Amino acid sequence: MNCRVVVEAAVPVFDVETPDEAIRIAISKTGEMLNPDLNYVEINMGERTSPSGEELPPAFIAADEALVALELEMTVFNVEREEHASRIARKEIGQLLENIPLEVKRVDELEDEDDDEESDETEDDGDEAAQTDDETEREPENESSESESRSDDDDEEILPEFEDLVEES
Known part of the structure; x- marks a missing residue:
């Protein structure tokens, strides 16, 4: 089974004035830490909401320092369960993102492309x-x-x- 795992990371950024600047720096900083070993991990802005359900920007700024919520997505291949996929993703990403808290947001099971291809091939064979x-x-x-x-x-x-x-x- 193959799974798509989305991990939320809280990336600290220093000396920033605007949320957009903080987000750009956080994505760049995270990309540098992950590359070249995990260049297949997709980095996106995270989604934050207030307790009342109001949507908030992914960066929280205080005293020219920001904490930016990013979503890191990766595909994990040949796992037995979704829990196994989430542990692999956290370990792989966590090894390179030292001192950055991670939380698994969701795990989506992917349809095996091999099964689809095999059924197509048997018809054409x-x-x-x-x-x-x-x-x-x-x-x-x-x-x-x-x-x-x-x-x-x-x-x-x-x-x-x-x-x-x-x-x-």
Whole structure:
């Protein structure tokens, strides 16, 4: 099972005057901490609401310092349960975002694309199998083995031997 996990992060930002400036700096700062190891994590502005349900900006500013709510989204592959996916996402992101509190907001199960592709392929296989059988009868069997041996020879000519590389250093 594959899951899409959304983790909320509270990113501190210093020396800012406006919420927009704080948000831009927080996204940039978070991107620098995550890249290049987790460049597949999407960074978005978080959503905050007051206790009465009023929508608030994602940045809270006091004394030229801000706390910005960001949502970090990542896909976790081959997990057994949603809880497993959330633990993996928190661990992966938390290792790189030191001293930044994280909370899992939601975990969405993704439909397996492999299942969809396999069902499409099985429908098409009947027609393709008939065409492939006809083509195989016309081709000589030695041709495929010759092309494989040619590609092995090409690889040997392109790549130098290990000893040659060591001698050059």
